[in-house]
Amino acid sequence: MNIELSREATEYGRQARRALEAAGGDRLVQLAEEEPERREKVVAPVLAGLGAWELNPCGDAGELEAAAALCRSAGYWALPYPVAERLSRPAGLDADGLLVVAAPAPSAPVADLDLRWVAVTVSGERSRAVTLPQTSPPRHSAFVAELELSPVDGDGAADAALGLVLPCWTLLGMLDRAIDLTRAHVTVRTQFGQPLAAFQGVQFQLTDAEVERSGVEMLARYALWSLLASPADALADALALRLAALEAAQTVFRVAHQLHGATGFCDETFLSWLSRYSQPLRRLPLGLSATREQLGRQLGRRGLTGLFSEAR
Numbered sequence: 001m002n003i004e005l006s007r008e009a010t011e012y013g014r015q016a017r018r019a020l021e022a023a024g025g026d027r028l029v030q031l032a033e034e035e036p037e038r039r040e041k042v043v044a045p046v047l048a049g050l051g052a053w054e055l056n057p058c059g060d061a062g063e064l065e066a067a068a069a070l071c072r073s074a075g076y077w078a079l080p081y082p083v084a085e086r087l088s089r090p091a092g093l094d095a096d097g098l099l100v101v102a103a104p105a106p107s108a109p110v111a112d113l114d115l116r117w118v119a120v121t122v123s124g125e126r127s128r129a130v131t132l133p134q135t136s137p138p139r140h141s142a143f144v145a146e147l148e149l150s151p152v153d154g155d156g157a158a159d160a161a162l163g164l165v166l167p168c169w170t171l172l173g174m175l176d177r178a179i180d181l182t183r184a185h186v187t188v189r190t191q192f193g194q195p196l197a198a199f200q201g202v203q204f205q206l207t208d209a210e211v212e213r214s215g216v217e218m219l220a221r222y223a224l225w226s227l228l229a230s231p232a233d234a235l236a237d238a239l240a241l242r243l244a245a246l247e248a249a250q251t252v253f254r255v256a257h258q259l260h261g262a263t264g265f266c267d268e269t270f271l272s273w274l275s276r277y278s279q280p281l282r283r284l285p286l287g288l289s290a291t292r293e294q295l296g297r298q299l300g301r302r303g304l305t306g307l308f309s310e311a312r
């Protein structure tokens with residue numbers, strides 16, 4: 001088993017992060033919130049220039065890794081666009097992207113986009129999804145819109161696994177950025193004549209946050225491997241990854257906000273934007289408790305195979 005990303009995928013992710021920074025970086029999400037109708041025009045050309053929509057993560061390990069690296073870079077800048085959802089599009093269906101949804105009120109952060117969506121539940125039920133008109137501004141909704149579903153035939157269990165894993169890579173990119181912003185803040189901010197980073201309590205908090213983040217990274221790599229190498233376990237591994245990512249997000253953003261203080265909740269600090277636009281990923285399609293319950297239902301009494309199974 002090799003869960004390391006290839007050098008090509010890692011480099012692709014690095015170049016994607018640079019391209020998004022050159023296109024506006026932090027300013028991209030701010031522009032999208034100010035002018036929602038320009039959301040597609042501002043972001044989509046950059047992604048097309050990176051060859052994002054030419055990737056086929058469903059059947060090729062290298063392209064799957066590249067897709068994950070791209071999602072991570074998108075998350076780093078809190079990119080206001082459903083990159084993971086578009087990359088998860090199922091093969092053989094006329095659709096621009098895939099949305100994993102849950103009853104009774106399916107929704108997703110896809111407002112103000114003229115795209116064709118397929119929706120799937122964690123249990124594998126497929127539907128065509130139409131975005132309903134938005135009733136609140138992006139400032140309050142983070143582009144989340146309700147969906148109208150029309151069932152279609154087919155088993156979407158494999159689609160659901162991919163549709164859960166790639167958004168976790170987006171959330172991982174957000175955790176990367178939250179840690180980076182917090183490290184920079186405690187390095188330059190002084191208290192009692194010395195940087196905050198010099199205080200042992202601050203070091204302990206940052207260490208806790210980094211341990212959570214690095215754990216998610218390992219599980220994210222394993223879940224990628226599982227998608228192609230162990231399809232029978234892929235959905236359970238995807239749910240386990242989501243559970244770990246949601247738990248880590250709680251710790252990382254709590255530490256980041258605590259160490260930033262009041263400025264972390266002001267839009268002059270990008271942590272505020274990052275935290276706000278992480279909410280759809282953390283709440284949809286399932287929040288922390290619902291994800292834990294779904295994982296238990298999926299596993300029953302057999303448990304996870306895991307990284308260290310003798311069978312692998």
